[in-house]
Amino acid sequence: MNQPAxxxxxxxxxxxxxxxxxxxxxxxxxxxELVATQRTDLQRLLQGFQLPVGDWERFVLGAHxxxxxxxxxPVHPSFQQRxxxxxxxxxxxxSNYAMHLTPETRAKLFHDLDEVVNVxxxxxxxxxxxxxxxxxxxxxxxxxxxxxxxxxxxxDEGYILVAWKSERALLSATFRGNARVLWTATRSSPExxxxxxxxxxxxxxxxxxxxxxx
Amino acid sequence: xxxxxxxxxxxxxxxANYDEFTKIAGRxxxxxxxxxxxxxxDIPTEELEGVxxxxxxxxxxxxxxxxxxxxxxxxxxxxxxxxEVKVLAQCAxxxxxxxxxxSFLFDIDAFIDKDISPHKDAIWAVAERLHQxxxxxxxxxxxxxxxxxxx
Numbered sequence: 001m002n003q004p005a006x007x008x009x010x011x012x013x014x015x016x017x018x019x020x021x022x023x024x025x026x027x028x029x030x031x032x033e034l035v036a037t038q039r040t041d042l043q044r045l046l047q048g049f050q051l052p053v054g055d056w057e058r059f060v061l062g063a064h065x066x067x068x069x070x071x072x073x074p075v076h077p078s079f080q081q082r083x084x085x086x087x088x089x090x091x092x093x094x095s096n097y098a099m100h101l102t103p104e105t106r107a108k109l110f111h112d113l114d115e116v117v118n119v120x121x122x123x124x125x126x127x128x129x130x131x132x133x134x135x136x137x138x139x140x141x142x143x144x145x146x147x148x149x150x151x152x153x154x155x156d157e158g159y160i161l162v163a164w165k166s167e168r169a170l171l172s173a174t175f176r177g178n179a180r181v182l183w184t185a186t187r188s189s190p191e192x193x194x195x196x197x198x199x200x201x202x203x204x205x206x207x208x209x210x211x212x213x214x
Numbered sequence: 215x216x217x218x219x220x221x222x223x224x225x226x227x228x229x230a231n232y233d234e235f236t237k238i239a240g241r242x243x244x245x246x247x248x249x250x251x252x253x254x255x256d257i258p259t260e261e262l263e264g265v266x267x268x269x270x271x272x273x274x275x276x277x278x279x280x281x282x283x284x285x286x287x288x289x290x291x292x293x294x295x296x297x298e299v300k301v302l303a304q305c306a307x308x309x310x311x312x313x314x315x316x317s318f319l320f321d322i323d324a325f326i327d328k329d330i331s332p333h334k335d336a337i338w339a340v341a342e343r344l345h346q347x348x349x350x351x352x353x354x355x356x357x358x359x360x361x362x363x364x365x
Contacts, residue, residue: 141310203314
């Protein structure tokens with residue numbers, strides 16, 4: 001059954017005949033195992049850039065043999081390891097957007113992550129930072145071109161909290177990792193302070209932010 | 215980790231790593247040398263709207279107009295060879311990395327898997343050749359319109 005037209009962006013592609021199809025694909029030496037491996041890689045990329053999450057590690061046995069035996073053994077990462085992994089996962093996310101970020105912004109992100117996500121300031125019962133939430137923050141930052149956040153933090157649920165400040169307003173947001181943002185704003189004026197709050201899509205939040213920060 | 219800072223720097227790191235590896239594991243028989251680049255191309259949806267995707271990418275799927283005049287997510291993989299170098303090229307629409315953009319994957323794996331000399335100089339000469347083939351496939355696979363976006 002066809003998907004509804006709104007389900008995905010429509011990309012028209014013109015038809016053109018194939019130049020030629022080889023009769024023996026294996027003449028290229030790509031065996032099924034290789035293609036299967038690369039298919040798996042592709043599948044991973046198709047899943048919204050999720051890194052494999054799990055508590056498995058690979059050990060190589062018999063390294064001096066001509067053929068190595070690889071077995072999978074369960075490993076339970078320590079608290080320190082889990083905090084470190086969460087931090088690395090977010091830095092890898094930054095690297096996925098490296099071409100859209102200046103070296104200064106990347107350095108600021110890494111610095112802020114190291115300040116906030118570390119074993120000293122984290123408790124075992126805390127939810128680890130959500131990489132999806134962090135990716136939403138990166139997407140929004142690139143979309144809005146607002147690289148001047150005041151500070152970042154993480155909520156009890158692991159969502160990233162971000163604050164921006166302008167001459168007349170303070171804006172804070174919780175990126176929930178579902179392409180939506182919870183935000184609050186405090187605006188100062190001669191008549192006193194006004195408060196506002198809302199929940200919106202990432203795109204709509206960019207328009208809201210202009211009201212308070214520009 | 216990205217950002218990719220160019221082939222020269224990359225291959226110098228790989229070469230140093232390989233030297234470390236051989237110190238520990240010794241010189242092993244090589245069965246495959248590959249240079250694989252997984253490119254993600256982010257194109258604003260407003261630029262794609264109502265426009266033939268072939269104006270950006272020259273490697274994709276072919277579909278007759280009688281079937282449909284538009285297409286959603288797709289993936290395609292093809293094996294071919296360029297001057298004795300084997301190539302597995304894959305192209306797909308993937309989850310958009312940016313807001314109001316469409317992301318395309320253009321994955322190029324250039325490799326050789328037979329008659330590989332174990333000599334160090336020969337290995338890096340092959341790597342250089344693979345890099346050239348990868349560049350050739352990438353440049354042939356995109357249009358000037360997309361190339362302009364990298365500047």
